Amino acid sequence: MTKTNYDNAVIEQGNLKYEGKAKQVYLTNQPDILWIHYLDQATALNGKVKETIIGKGEINSKISHLLFTYLEKHGVAQHYLKTVSQTDELVQALQMIPIEVVSRNFAAGHFVSHFAVPNQMPLHPVVQEFYYKSDALDDPFINDSQILALGFASPDELAVLRQQAQIINDLLGQLFEQVGIRLVDFKLEFGRNTAGTIILADELSPDNMRLIDQQTGHSLDKDVFRQHTGDVTVGYREVLRRLEQVI
Structure with missing residues (x-):
């Protein structure tokens, strides 16, 4: 369109x-x-x-x-x-694909607890995960064969999701590095337009990213709210301030 x-x-x-x-x-x-x-x-x-x-x-x-x-x-x-x-x-308006695509550059959150690894351990290669977007089911993990069996995406579309997530991860990682922020992990959602092309949707904010100040190590994302460690808007405003300087 x-x-x-x-x-x-x-x-x-x-x-x-x-x-x-x-x-x-x-x-x-x-x-x-x-x-x-x-x-x-x-x-x-x-x-x-x-x-x-x-x-x-x-x-x-x-x-x-x-x-x-x-x-x-x-x-x-x-x-x-x-x-x-x-x-x-x-x-x-898109036909949304009910899959959340998570990219992990560093270990955090459930990845740490599931695999008993140090928090913020670098991950090479970048870990990609899929989750079925369903509040009623608490967004369960879903693998490639489950996605195909449930008809959520075709093999070619799965390849597009992975490729686009990697491209976006590289671009956002470079951008945040430029403003002194570590992109730990983040979630993406995609949908099909009227031509059937898969494009990026939803939002891009500290609500669906983990962002760490490289100098202080402080969280600049929703973990502040989850862990009751302060005013969540302080970090959000700092992210906005830095991005406004370079975009």
Whole structure:
């Protein structure tokens, strides 16, 4: 879809498509365009813990806009179209693939507990993992043969998911390295456009990344909320400040 036909997209009353952990997604008067509203909300334990955090939605919206813009400039096809307010944006409507693609550059979180390895141990090669996107099932791990058997993606599409995740990991890793941040791991989601092409979707923010300040070792992501170690927006604002200097 060309990016020339979305200026008149508006939300029609009652058109909330769904509400996620940190965003609301609305249908618009144009069937191929969705309206995304970022919420001032943080969650943990797959939504079981929830808290209002004033200003978080605006910060995440700005970070996501910057990162999508950066990736697009480097040839990564993605769904972002236009920012319409401090907390709202327009995106292409996609047929979402119910798979979360996780890239791990360093050991953290469940990888540490599952394999009894040191936290922040470098991982070579980069570890890629798939998870079935289902809140009801707590997003279980899913392997290639399970994905194929369930019809979530074809073999060729799985190859595209892996390739795109690696390209995005390389690009984001270089960007964050430039601003003194370690990209530990992160989650991506993808969808098919009307031509059947797989493109990047969802959001790109500290909500779905682990980011570590290279000088201090402090978390700049949602682990601060998960572990109750401070004000989560402090790290988010620092990520935004640094990215604004280079994008």
